[in-house]
Amino acid sequence: MASSTLISDTQPWKELQAHAVDVKKTHLRDLLSNEERSRSMVVEFDGILLDYSRQLATVETREKLFKLAEVASLKEKINRMYKGEHINSTENRSVLHVALRAPRDSVIQSDGKNVVPDVWNVLDKIKEFSERIRSGSWVGATGKQLKDVVAVGIGGSFLGPLFVHTALQTDPEAIESARGRQLRFLANVDPIDVARNITGLNPETTLVVIVSKTFTTAETMLNARTLREWISSALGASAVAKHMVAVSTNLTLVEKFGIDPNNAFAFWDWVGGRYSVCSAVGVLPLSLQYGFSVIEKFLKGASSIDQHMHSEQFERNLPVLLGLLSVWNVSFLGYPARAILPYSQALEKFAPHIQQVSMESNGKGVSIDGVPLPFEAGEIDFGEPGTNGQHSFYQLIHQGRVIPCDFIGVVKSQQPVYLSGEVVSNHDELMSNFFAQPDALAYGKTSEQLKKENVPPHLVSHKTFSGNRPSLSLLLPSLNAYNIGQLLAIYEHRIAVEGFIWGINSFDQWGVELGKSLATQVRKQLNASRTKGEPVQGFNFSTTSMLTRYLKASADVPADLPTRLPKT
Numbered sequence: 146m147a148s149s150t151l152i153s154d155t156q157p158w159k160e161l162q163a164h165a166v167d168v169k170k171t172h173l174r175d176l177l178s179n180e181e182r183s184r185s186m187v188v189e190f191d192g193i194l195l196d197y198s199r200q201l202a203t204v205e206t207r208e209k210l211f212k213l214a215e216v217a218s219l220k221e222k223i224n225r226m227y228k229g230e231h232i233n234s235t236e237n238r239s240v241l242h243v244a245l246r247a248p249r250d251s252v253i254q255s256d257g258k259n260v261v262p263d264v265w266n267v268l269d270k271i272k273e274f275s276e277r278i279r280s281g282s283w284v285g286a287t288g289k290q291l292k293d294v295v296a297v298g299i300g301g302s303f304l305g306p307l308f309v310h311t312a313l314q315t316d317p318e319a320i321e322s323a324r325g326r327q328l329r330f331l332a333n334v335d336p337i338d339v340a341r342n343i344t345g346l347n348p349e350t351t352l353v354v355i356v357s358k359t360f361t362t363a364e365t366m367l368n369a370r371t372l373r374e375w376i377s378s379a380l381g382a383s384a385v386a387k388h389m390v391a392v393s394t395n396l397t398l399v400e401k402f403g404i405d406p407n408n409a410f411a412f413w414d415w416v417g418g419r420y421s422v423c424s425a426v427g428v429l430p431l432s433l434q435y436g437f438s439v440i441e442k443f444l445k446g447a448s449s450i451d452q453h454m455h456s457e458q459f460e461r462n463l464p465v466l467l468g469l470l471s472v473w474n475v476s477f478l479g480y481p482a483r484a485i486l487p488y489s490q491a492l493e494k495f496a497p498h499i500q501q502v503s504m505e506s507n508g509k510g511v512s513i514d515g516v517p518l519p520f521e522a523g524e525i526d527f528g529e530p531g532t533n534g535q536h537s538f539y540q541l542i543h544q545g546r547v548i549p550c551d552f553i554g555v556v557k558s559q560q561p562v563y564l565s566g567e568v569v570s571n572h573d574e575l576m577s578n579f580f581a582q583p584d585a586l587a588y589g590k591t592s593e594q595l596k597k598e599n600v601p602p603h604l605v606s607h608k609t610f611s612g613n614r615p616s617l618s619l620l621l622p623s624l625n626a627y628n629i630g631q632l633l634a635i636y637e638h639r640i641a642v643e644g645f646i647w648g649i650n651s652f653d654q655w656g657v658e659l660g661k662s663l664a665t666q667v668r669k670q671l672n673a674s675r676t677k678g679e680p681v682q683g684f685n686f687s688t689t690s691m692l693t694r695y696l697k698a699s700a701d702v703p704a705d706l707p708t709r710l711p712k713t
C-alpha cells in the first residue's frame with residue numbers, strides 16, 4: 146500500500162465492509178454453538194488466556210482482518226517501531242517504550258545509538274536512590290527519614306503510575322515492602338487536590354517528586370511551585386535540595402527550577418508521555434514505595450509481552466488480535482465505544498489509564514500523511530471494576546447501546562477471603578459475575594423464554610434481552626507486579642496496532658494544544674482584571690459574560706497574591 150493511500154480505499158477494507166453486513170445477520174447464540182470456532186478463538190501466552198469467541202466475528206472475519214493487516218503493512222510498522230525508526234513523524238521521533246523494559250543486554254537503536262545502556266543507567270540510579278531513601282541513609286533537612294512521597298505530574302506523568310500503584314497496593318509482597326510508607330499523586334491544578342495531598346503529611350518526612358516530560362506543563366509547574374513553597378515555608382529554602390527531586394527529559398529546566406541535576410532522573414523524547422510508566426516517570430515513585438526489586442518484576446512482565454508482540458505470528462499474538470478486533474468493532478460493526486471491565490478492585494485505575502493511552506493516541510481525524518479520514522478512528526474508552534459497574538452502567542450495555550466489553554478476570558485473588566458457611570469464597574463470588582456477564586450479553590433472553598416463565602405479558606418486552614452483544618475475556622493467573630506489567634503492555638501494543646491499521650500517528654497529541662493556548666489568553670485577562678481592573682475584552686459574548694460574573698463574584702482574591710497554602 147502506498148504510504149498516502151488510505152486504508153479505507155483498499156480491497157481488504159471494502160471486503161470487510163461487505164462481510165460486516167453478513168455477520169450482522171448472524172447471532173452470537175448461533176456463533177457460539179460452533180465449538181470448533183470457539184476453540185479456535187482461545188489463545189494463551191505466558192499464563193494469560195484470551196477468549197474472543199464472544200466477538201461478533203467468524204473464522205472468515207479473522208482471515209479478512211489478517212488480510213487488512215497485511216495491506217496496512219502491520220508487520221513492517223511493528224518492526225519499524227522496534228527498530229527505532231521515527232514513526233512519530235509529526236514530532237520526528239522514535240517510539241521506543243519497549244526499550245524501557247528491555248533486558249540489560251539487549252540492543253535497541255534510536256538514531257544510530259543503542260539506548261538500552263542509558264535506560265539501565267537511570268534504572269540503576271533509581272535503584273540506588275530509592276534504597277537510600279527507604280533505608281534512611283538519605284534523610285530530610287531536619288535529619289528525619291523520608292517516609293512519604295508525593296508525585297506531582299499530570300496525564301501520562303500520572304495516570305500510569307497511579308494505575309500500577311493502585312494495583313500493587315493490595316499485593317502481599319508489595320504490602321510488605323511498602324510498610325510504613327505512603328505514596329500520593331498530585332495531578333490536578335485545582336488547589337483542592339493540593340489540600341487533599343498534603344493533608345496529614347509533614348514536610349520534614351516528605352519527598353516530592355516532580356514528574357514532567359517537558360517540565361513546562363502549566364498544571365504541574367504550578368503544583369511544583371506550590372509544594373516547593375510548602376517545604377520551604379516549613380523548613381527553609383535550603384531544604385528543597387533534600388526534599389525535591391525530578392523526573393524529566395528537560396534537565397535544563399529542572400535545574401532552573403532549583404532541583405539539583407544529580408537528583409534528576411532522565412528519560413528521552415522517544416518515550417511518549419502516555420507510554421512512560423516504565424521510565425523513571427513510574428519506576429522512581431513506585432520504587433520509592435515498593436522497592437526496586439518489585440518494580441523490576443513489573444518491567445519484566447511488560448518485556449515478556451514486548452517480545453511476544455514482536456515475534457509471535459498474528460494468529461497467536463495477543464495485542465495484534467485484540468487490536469484487529471477493536472478495528473473490526475469500531476470501523477466495520479460501527480460500535481464507537483469500548484468498556485474495560487476488570488473483575489478486580491486492584492485494577493480500578495486501569496480504565497482511566499487506558500483512556501489516555503487509547504484516546505490520546507487514536508483520537509485523530511487525519512492519516513499519518515495528513516489526509517482527512519473518511520472514517521472514524523479511535524474509540525470511547527470507559528470502565529469500572531466489576532461488580533461495581535454492574536450496579537451502575539451495565540443496564541445500558543445489556544439493553545441499550547451495544548458496547549463491546551473487555552472482561553478482565555484474575556484466577557488467584559491478591560486477598561483471598563473465605564467465610565465458613567458461605568456457598569463460595571468471596572473471590573469465587575466475584576468471579577461468578579465475571580463468567581456470567583459475557584454470556585448474558587451474548588445470549589440475551591428471548592420473549593419465548595420469558596413467556597415460559599409466566600412473565601406477565603405487559604412486562605415481556607421490558608424483560609427481553611436481545612443479546613448478540615460482543616465481549617472478550619482475558620484471564621490472568623494472578624495480579625502480581627509481573628502480571629500488571631503484562632496487562633499494561635498488552636493494552637499499549639493493542640492500541641498501537643489499531644493506529645497502525647487505521648494509518649494514523651498514534652504517538653502525537655496535537656489535539657491538546659488549542660485548549661492550552663486559549664487558557665493562556667484567559668489567564669492573562671484574569672491577571673489584568675485583578676491587578677489593573679481592566680475590563681474583559683477580546684472574547685465572545687458568552688465567555689465575556691461568564692468571566693465578568695466570575696471576576697465580580699470573586700473580587701475578594703487579593704491582586705498581589707500574598708502566599709496562602711491550604712488550611713489542612
Ligand SMILES: O=P(O)(O)OC[C@H]1O[C@](O)(CO)[C@@H](O)[C@@H]1O
Nearest residue numbers: 300301302357358359362418657
Ligand atoms: O509530562 P508532561 O510534559 O508534564 O505532560 C503531561 C501530559 O500532557 C500532555 O502532553 C497533554 O495532555 C500528555 O500527553 C502528557 O502526558
